[in-house]
Amino acid sequence: MEQSTSHTFKENAHKAIDDANLRVSLQTMKTGFRAKRSAAVAKLPEFEALRDEGKRLKDHVLANLDFYLEAFEAKVLEQGGHVHWCATAEDARQAVLTICRDHNARTVTKGKSMIAEELGLNAFLEREGVTPIETDLGEYIIQLRHEPPSHIVAPALHVRKEAVADAFRATHTHLAPDRDLSEPRQLLDEARSELRDKFLAADIGITGANALIAETGSTIIVTNEGNGDLTQLLPKVHVVIASLEKVVPTLEDATTILRLLARSATGQEFSSYTTFSTGPRRPEDTDGPEEFHVILLDNGRTKMLGSEFEEMLRCIRCGACMNHCPVYGAVGGHAYGWVYPGPMGSVLTPALIGIENAAPLPNASTLCGRCEAVCPMKIPLPRMLRDWREREFAAKLTPDRQRWGLQLWAFAATRPALYRLGTRLVARMMALAGGRRGRLSTLPLAAAWTQSRDMPTPRGETFMDLYRRRSSSTSQAATGKKG
Amino acid sequence: MTSSGSTSSRATVLDGIRRAHNRGPLDAQAQEVLRQGIKTPGSRVVPARAQGDHAHHLALFAEMAQAVAATLVRVDGWAGVPEAVADYLKGHNLPTDLAVAPDPRLDGLAGHGLFTVRRGPALPQDVVGVAAAFGGIAETGTLMLVSGPDTPTSLNFLPDVHVVVVAASDIGGTYEEAWARLRLRYPATLPRTVNLITGPSRTGDIEQTIQLGAHGPRRLHIVLVDDRAQA
């Protein structure tokens, strides 16, 4: 499974909050995604009714999940496709590998898939001698930078264009080193032409799925770039990786979700490409894949059914909760330490990798309720965060003081002025307390956290003070407002 | 044509679901109710904007498609298609070598002197692809294209310029209307690929700046054929 650093959320977050580039990126997200979503919602008077319909629909599916999965499976088989049931992440990785081996695959193109991230599929395939190539522009950028996505819809949200240019120069070494890559357009054109050949040469195309349809045995992908379509159209084999809860009964039910998805995610009325794939190409077709495989992944989801976290399985991965979360907006996605960030991640990650590995996440929230208010599937995220806290409390994973420390920290971190004032005060106090030794063995508000390590004593100023002093002619990056 | 991974995984997953719900497999009667539900999808919340008469649907379709950076021209009858395509290509200084879907409704393009036409799926070097749509959805200005020998899917994604011809009589208000038409035309199984296309390819992955032409077509031009007189 993808490695996790969720247990060190606080350290991760402190690093993130002082990252000036990240702050600019997160600010862009707030003005972008939030404004676009609210404009799109305002244009559709039926949006609230659709949310209710979406919730009803998914609750019905979850109550009858076995039936709909078997119905979906029967339809896929009827059309000559293959279905691979995978209880664990390892089962799914092996299923993908077997398909690769059966076709002597050397390169695999990939559409954007959070499930593939959950499986740690790229690292696994590389170890097995198969080269995975991400084709979504954002995923491609982070693959070149060897880092995980920081947002479930916009994986390279944290990367600024200069850093994209650096990654391209380091990778596309056959191109003129002095070429101009200062504009997003130039970066996009370079990625487009580099990836074109990869699409054409790939042996297997792997995509995720936004939904599975029991009525027809179809899988759906939603993209804006068209990369998922080239991924599944050109190679001989199309492999779909999907988690169980993606199934819906009919085309109409899928439509309800599609009416909610793009508006909540990017504020579009509809994404550019919504594609329904049903079995392999037909004998009379002149293009399309000859084989069609669906990997159905459980990986802990059936355990959520019937529990207080069942409603999390309604999630359609739109990202609205993180776009509107003050904590995500302050620290970005990487601080959450695993595949799924933001409020949905703080609920889902403990369920999938164990609360013992993700204990700080449910505390990384101010419980302000904005996530639930914008969630198209009306998922009670704050209630479930509280439930995790209770479970965690019962299991005594969190010493009291760290718990309160984190909560205070979350409160302050989402109020930038307070945070800066706070860290400055703390830094000064710590400079005093550290005295001549220059080391502190306990840190106020986070005793548990410093128990096992000595903190170097700050010299009476915070990183941000320092940064400001060093570059007082600063860009917005240095002094820019958050929140 | 197989279900695998491991047969035990299948049982583990299904048992897990049933255990979570404190029940065994659904009984025959409960299954029958769900099966009927799949066969007769009930009424849904449908945006009011997509109601109204056919003229409203055509106007809304054009408005919504243009709002997402597609261009659109209306022509009177299929005979007008070659001229409309020629005008568009000339206007944008585009090449006149075309990869055209074998759909017989597009035969007129092959006969037009201006074009060099190849029929069939797209090749990597194709710059302009011409396809015919199964229909259009006014609600969001969305085109529906289906795969088949006459309508290869590669034409929708490989060429830089995607020209789509759609009959006015095939434009409806909502997705629901499109699904109903699709089921009527393909009662046994859907075509391998059904594409809903809403504007040209785009990305916001670099600093959230929206740019057209990520991996799919940089331009989408819609030729809306008024065919009601002939229908």
Ligand code: SF4
């Ligand atoms: S929890 Fe709700 S808002 Fe968050 S990603 Fe899932 S569906 Fe979207």
